[in-house]
Amino acid sequence: MPKKIVQNLLRAALMECCSPARVNKIATHAQYVAAARAAEHDLNCFAAKDPASRGSVEDIAFGYSSYKAVLHYRLAHAILDMASLDRDPDREIESVAILVSARGKLLSGAEIHPRCHIGQRFVLDHGWGTVIGETSRIGDDCYILGGVVLGAAGISANPSGKRHPTLGHRAEVGAFTRIFGDVVIGDDVFISPHCVITEDIPSDSIVTLKSALQLTRKKKSQRPATTLLDLF
Known part of the structure; x- marks a missing residue:
């Protein structure tokens, strides 16, 4: 199940950022396969470590914006690796990576540069900002x-x-x-x-x-009690 969810999310991101022909070309590349596997491990690790998710990979994949940031990073980083390996003189593939990265930022509020290096089983929790x-x-x-x-x-x-x-x-x-x-x-x-x-x-x-927290108790009010005569 996690594998299918990740594949669907990655393909949806690609379809918004490049042509269908480019989607198919990227989705069969070895770097893409490795990125999908890493994103799946991230998802499983998040579910195992975050008690609020109650172990639900579906809740994290579809409802946690911080996971979307990591997933888009995995994809954008893989696409940059493809551009380096396959040579991209016109920077067409690199442009796709930048678009994917921007999409992840808009969906999550977290900015992960696609050229940074992040190891396996990474969890970004409440990642806004x-x-x-x-x-x-x-x-x-x-x-x-x-x-x-x-x-x-x-x-x-x-x-x-x-x-x-x-x-x-x-x-x-x-x-x-x-x-x-x-x-x-x-x-x-x-x-x-x-x-x-x-x-x-x-x-x-x-x-x-x-840091030191200072607690000061409020003093009880010394004002006299209000009577009906005070209201007129």
């Missing part, structure tokens, strides 16, 4: 929540080389965390929400942002 830059590298079995940014250290005129973070295997990144620059996050690292990271984090680390 997440940005994963072009030269980012993410290992296997990683779990990222919404609003996470894997970005460059600068704003404009960034270098064209490696400028985005690398995440090791089994990294977990909490919501609204920002990781900037060519930093390396090791294997099995847990990063709590709202952290801003600009330096390497060794494997088997837990990163937290300490």
